[in-house]
Amino acid sequence: MQKDTPNKNNVLLNILGIGLITGTLDGLAALLMNYKIQPAIIFKFIASAAFGKAAFKGGAEMVVAGLVFHFLIAILFTSAFYLLYPFFKKGLRNAYLVAVLYGFTAWIIMNLVVIPITQKAFPVIKLPVLITGIAILIVCLGLPIALIADRHLKQGKFKILSKK
Structure with a gap:
């Protein structure tokens, strides 16, 4: 039996x-779904949550800020979700x-809470956009987290959280 290294079980x-996997998948999905929009504009939109309209006038620094916020x-x-997984799985x-x-x-959290608060406006959500958005988050966020957390739960990696 191989001895576990401290990093192997590092939550x-x-x-x-x-998070890097889900951020990359979700970012790629956003770029693909908005292929007619320059990628820089998408990440400037994200940066605009913190910097307001000035984000759209900025350059590469606002794109980087948007990427940082996205991740x-x-x-x-x-x-x-990872930490709550054992509770939901049970x-x-x-x-x-x-x-x-x-x-x-x-x-729900992003579109009905975060975006309305940060953009100071409630987004108009059409049914196809709603369905696509939810599907993307299920595939790009929900599945990777749930499947990896499930594997970790079966491997006993969540014991760290329950002891001590």
Whole structure:
């Protein structure tokens, strides 16, 4: 039997790694869904949550700020969902159902809370956009987190959280 290394069970590294995966998948989905819009504009929009309209007048620094905010949000969602996974798995007993719940929850939080607060406007949401947005978050956020967390749960990596 191989001895576990301290990093193998490091919850923070797991969350960071999964957050980078989910942030990349979600970012690529945003770029693909908005292929007619310059990628810089998409990330400036994200930066505009903190910098307002000045983000659209900025250059590469605003694109980088948007990327940083995008990955920060992805890592925050990943942290919450990853740490809550054992609770949801116990109740729902199915990683795929948990993934759907995560994706739907993330969509609600982003579109009905975060965007209205940061953009000071409630977005107009059409049914096809709503369905596509939820589906993207299920696939790009919910599935990776749920499937990796499920594997970690089966490997006993969540014991760190329950002891001490």
